[in-house]
Amino acid sequence: MKFGIFLPPFHPPGQDPALAYERDLELIEWLDELGYDEAYVGEHHSAGWEIIPSPDIFIAAAAQRTRRIRLGSGVVSVPYHHPFHIANRYAMLDQMTRGRVILGCGPGALPGDAYMLGIDPATQRKRLIEGVKAIKRLFTEEGGVTIEGSWFTLNDAHLQVKPFQKPHMPMFVASLFSPSGMMAAGELGVGLLTLLGFVRGFGELRDRWAIVEETAAEFGNTVDRKDWRLTLPFHLAESRQEALRDVRDVGNVLVQQYFAVPTRQATPGQPGAIDAMPIEQLAEEGGVILGTPDDAVAKIRELQAASGGFGGYLNMAVDWTTREKTRRSYELFARYVAPVFNDNLGSIPYSWRWTVERRAKLSERGGIGVRLATEEYLEKKAAREHAQDQARSEVHDSKAN
Numbered sequence: 001m002k003f004g005i006f007l008p009p010f011h012p013p014g015q016d017p018a019l020a021y022e023r024d025l026e027l028i029e030w031l032d033e034l035g036y037d038e039a040y041v042g043e044h045h046s047a048g049w050e051i052i053p054s055p056d057i058f059i060a061a062a063a064q065r066t067r068r069i070r071l072g073s074g075v076v077s078v079p080y081h082h083p084f085h086i087a088n089r090y091a092m093l094d095q096m097t098r099g100r101v102i103l104g105c106g107p108g109a110l111p112g113d114a115y116m117l118g119i120d121p122a123t124q125r126k127r128l129i130e131g132v133k134a135i136k137r138l139f140t141e142e143g144g145v146t147i148e149g150s151w152f153t154l155n156d157a158h159l160q161v162k163p164f165q166k167p168h169m170p171m172f173v174a175s176l177f178s179p180s181g182m183m184a185a186g187e188l189g190v191g192l193l194t195l196l197g198f199v200r201g202f203g204e205l206r207d208r209w210a211i212v213e214e215t216a217a218e219f220g221n222t223v224d225r226k227d228w229r230l231t232l233p234f235h236l237a238e239s240r241q242e243a244l245r246d247v248r249d250v251g252n253v254l255v256q257q258y259f260a261v262p263t264r265q266a267t268p269g270q271p272g273a274i275d276a277m278p279i280e281q282l283a284e285e286g287g288v289i290l291g292t293p294d295d296a297v298a299k300i301r302e303l304q305a306a307s308g309g310f311g312g313y314l315n316m317a318v319d320w321t322t323r324e325k326t327r328r329s330y331e332l333f334a335r336y337v338a339p340v341f342n343d344n345l346g347s348i349p350y351s352w353r354w355t356v357e358r359r360a361k362l363s364e365r366g367g368i369g370v371r372l373a374t375e376e377y378l379e380k381k382a383a384r385e386h387a388q389d390q391a392r393s394e395v396h397d398s399k400a401n
Contacts, residue, residue: 001341002312003333004038005031006074006195006231010258010318012250013048020051023323025062030327032066034334038229040074040104040193040314046112049258056089063097072102074193075174079108079119079127082152083134087159091139094163101163104193105132106174106181125180127151128173132188139168172229179211186215191227197316198233198259198287205230205307226311230303233316234289234296236332237325243290244280250320251279251288293336300341313341 005027011020028039041058044050052058055073062071071093076086086103094101107124108114114121130149137145143158163169172191175181177199185192192212194205209228216223237243255277283290289299300313315333319326339345355362 001310001338002037002229003338003341004036004040004069004229004312004314006040006042006193006229006314006316007052008042008044008050008074008316009052010049010254010316010320011051012253012319017051020319021058023319024052024058025065026323027317027326027330028062028069028071029065031330032069034330035338036069036330036334038070038072038102038312038314040072040102042074043077043080044110044113045080045116046110047258049254050110056093059093059101060096063093063100068100070100070102071097072170072172073104075104075106075172077108077113078105078131078135079124079151080113080117081131083131084138084152084154084157086131087135087138088161090169091159091161091163094165094169095161097164099164099169101165101169102172103135103169104172104174105135105190109174109176123150125184129184129187132171132173132184132190136168136171136188139163170227172227175208182208182211183215186212186217186221186223187219189216189219189221189223191223191229191311193229193231193314195316196230196232196287198255198282205303209307209310224311225309228307228310229312229314230307230310231314231316232287232289232299232303233318234299234329234333235318235321235326236289236291236293236296236329236337238292240291240295243292243329244283246321246325247290247318248279250318251282254318254320255279255282293332296333296337297340300337 007024007027009020009024011017031039039062041055041062042050042052043055045053055076059071059073073090076090078086090101090103105128107128108119111121114124119127127150131152134145134147134149134152134154137147138154138157138159139162141158143156145154145157147154170191171188172193173181173184173188174193174195175185176195181194182192192209194208209225212223212228235243235247237246260277279288280290282288286299289296303313304310315330
């Protein structure tokens with residue numbers, strides 16, 4: 001299983017954006033050191049919390065400060081851009097990172113963004129499909145890509161520089177609550193980013209992937225569960241009480257001022273609408289993981305059982321506590337949660353149990369070894385001292401004569 005971060009990012013309004021960006025970059029560096037696999041960066045233009053407008057610029061900066069973590073858009077809002085520009089920018093990033101780029105796409109989640117750009121929200125999901133199909137053609141065809149689209153035009157187009165990864169970098173589409181994201185993944189034959197954070201219950205996860213498979217079959221595509229990412233926020237500490245104390249204030253503000261109002265394309269009573277509730281209640285209902293590494297392991301196992309299996313888990317990152325506690329949370333996850341699912345503990349637990357079960361016998365044999373070694377040393381020491389005494393005696397006798 002892949003592990004990583006989905007970085008919208010969520011920064012409480014009212015702070016210096018330059019410092020917030022720097023913390024985000026430092027966090028990606030830390031994840032790279034800890035061995036996380038992937039980091040996805042969002043695109044947003046309104047609402048005050050998610051303040052990165054250009055994932056590609058952020059990815060370029062993060063790539064210079066990291067060595068191995070894969071960097072993706074999470075997601076680029078395709079209807080906001082000409083597909084030619086998206087294809088060019090991400091092919092270039094893929095070359096510059098030697099194949100560390102992932103292209104995550106979406107229709108755009110915030111109604112304020114679409115409003116400012118004069119885009120009818122009813123057209124966004126169709127534009128996503130149309131745009132991604134054009135991007136895939138630009139990635140894979142040598143030239144002559146001509147499309148008279150509903151909102152863009154390509155005339156005998158080609159990319160001078162193709163992606164480093166062949167035929168192109170991994171591609172995903174985002175999915176919130178409606179079936180449109182799952183249907184898009186199936187129609188396009190790409191991976192799925194399912195955003196579960198801050199919702200009450202997850203519905204039928206198996207049904208969500210079934211929609212992807214059914215749609216893929218309809219369009220002659222093949223999809224794989226290993227290309228399914230589930231995104232759910234976590235904050236880990238030494239105890240559940242400590243984890244809740246760390247995030248309670250900002251978590252409550254985020255739920256009340258962002259998720260429980262029509263910031264996104266959901267109104268009360270519709271799918272995706274979230275009731276204002278204390279963050280601890282949301283944690284009890286599964287909308288966030290607040291607790292210890294054991295709690296995280298249990299929740300991921302629950303998601304595995306509910307979904308039938310998926311390929312990666314991403315933390316939906318929130319800037320809701322200190323830098324030190326945030327770093328500690330990711331470290332706890334990397335040390336004690338990820339290796340459980342990556343089978344990277346090897347035989348360490350077995351070896352510990354094996355040793356404990358044989359402690360008496362091993363101690364006995366070890367004691368014998370220590371005793372024999374001690375006796376051997378004492379014998380050699382006695383022999384050496386005897387030889388030295390004999391040598392001194394012979395010198396004394398020769399002087400006397």
